[in-house]
Amino acid sequence: MRTSVEEVLITTGAQQALDLTGKLFLDEGDTVICESPTYTGAISALKVFAPRWVEVPTDDEGMDLEALERRLEYCDRVKLIYVVPNFQNPTGTTWSLERRRRFAEIVTQHSVAVVEDDTYGELRFEGLPLPPIKSFDSKGHIVYIGTFSKVLSPGMRIGWLTASSPLYEKYVILKQGSDLHTSTLCQMQISAYLEMFDFDKSLSRMRAVYRERRDAMIRALEKEMPKGVRFSRPSGGLFLWVELPPHMDARELLRRSLELDVAFVPGGSFFPKGNKENTLRLSYSHMPVERIEEGVRRLSAAARGMMSAGTEDARLSGVESAY
């Protein structure tokens, strides 16, 4: 049962909600727990407060909760857990209902604050929407973040957070210090848009477009990518996560694919401690299907080129060491 009163604060994009959260909860050396990998923008928002990062592995159903409990037991000064349970950036993973419910129990039991970043939740292509973790928050420990950036306009910078009143009051003071208020003009424009147009219809159109592009990207990856490359199959959102064989570095792959006019984000920056360089994030949101197909073809060619060069290197170094 919900015991706390919830309030909503408009923020300058979801990103500012993360900044304010850092200001509210973190002192130097405090611990932040996050999924591994996690949203790189959350890392940049929070690292200015110099926390210690503790990553928790995730699988297809979300965070590994046994691993989480071990960390909560053994880590000092855990002040915040940051999670993206819907179509996570960068992996595309969506937490199962059971994982959400159990996670809420654990954080309530440990009295630790959580930021649930639901930037992508409206962009579900298939299956039924799952309740936010916030809906299981009986003690007001969870701060829920949303935004219009991915479903209307990132240029407007209109996001929001929902928090229990005692936290909300503190967020308001921090918000005033940070930028006084979020553009009232943009707020009025969004409000007018929602009154004048059918937002749900626009969402449906958007979902259809993105679904088609996701399908195209998955098909192309299945067809083109060399053996040993694995990738996620998100049921919504904007991103898809690729794991190369362990010895391959996505930064080198980027260098090669840029020569073919194909760009992506190497995965290393999604790990607070910057390991796992054999990963990358692909985005299917922006390009039409044909260009996605062509892009994946080129990217796969670059990956194959790198693999055979690797074999060549291994052979050469074998030759060298034979001398």
Add this chain to the structure above:
Amino acid sequence: MRTSVEEVLITTGAQQALDLTGKLFLDEGDTVICESPTYTGAISALKVFAPRWVEVPTDDEGMDLEALERRLEYCDRVKLIYVVPNFQNPTGTTWSLERRRRFAEIVTQHSVAVVEDDTYGELRFEGLPLPPIKSFDSKGHIVYIGTFSKVLSPGMRIGWLTASSPLYEKYVILKQGSDLHTSTLCQMQISAYLEMFDFDKSLSRMRAVYRERRDAMIRALEKEMPKGVRFSRPSGGLFLWVELPPHMDARELLRRSLELDVAFVPGGSFFPKGNKENTLRLSYSHMPVERIEEGVRRLSAAARGMMSAGTEDARLSGVESAY
């Protein structure tokens, strides 16, 4: 001679430039030097970084530079000086040319970073504009802040900062972590406005309106205020500063004047350490002349009432002690 290359970063109002400045320069326990009193929003922006505040007295020509030099000599960890040289909020004070030049010399000599907040500079009613302190910045130590909030629309949240490139690069990274970017829609709207309309003419009109209101407020204060009340005579901007006799508390005056439907900001919040409660800030920007006159009449009546109550209290306590 300027030796550094300067860059401009658009910020979510001037307020965000202060927030980013705190993030860039301040660790807990670092010293911030400011005018006494200073902009209360700068106090809220920076206090989240837990600095130590050191105030420097000001007179009609700006900061007392001998006092500044003593503080620079004796204070540890001075990381930042915050100043508002044009029509300061809250006092309305404008620094003289000589004070600006000498200040720039001192901060260059001490290699200390400065934020020059020029939120009100365009609102000059009389006399010639003075060069910003930034124009004497030979080493790239000074960050200059401007905004459209006071001359076009606070609701748009479009401000900017100018900094030498090494600082600028760091500001960009901090800006991305804070809110990714400032509303591009608002930026485009302001850009279109500047192309389509005569902004200088709009500024002239604004200055004329505010000048008339300032004149009305000064006339009314001269006529109505009881003896012992002093006030500033700003040559621009939005604010005027009032000093009551030392024993009077502006918070009590506010309580009394609110009963007469007159509001103002008590001065205590403009001092980082919250002293000098016998001061208040009046704003003449919003109300038409007749309401300014009526407002000052009521405020003065409240002040007179408080003074005679004070005398009465003194008389009574005199009587009491005679028993």
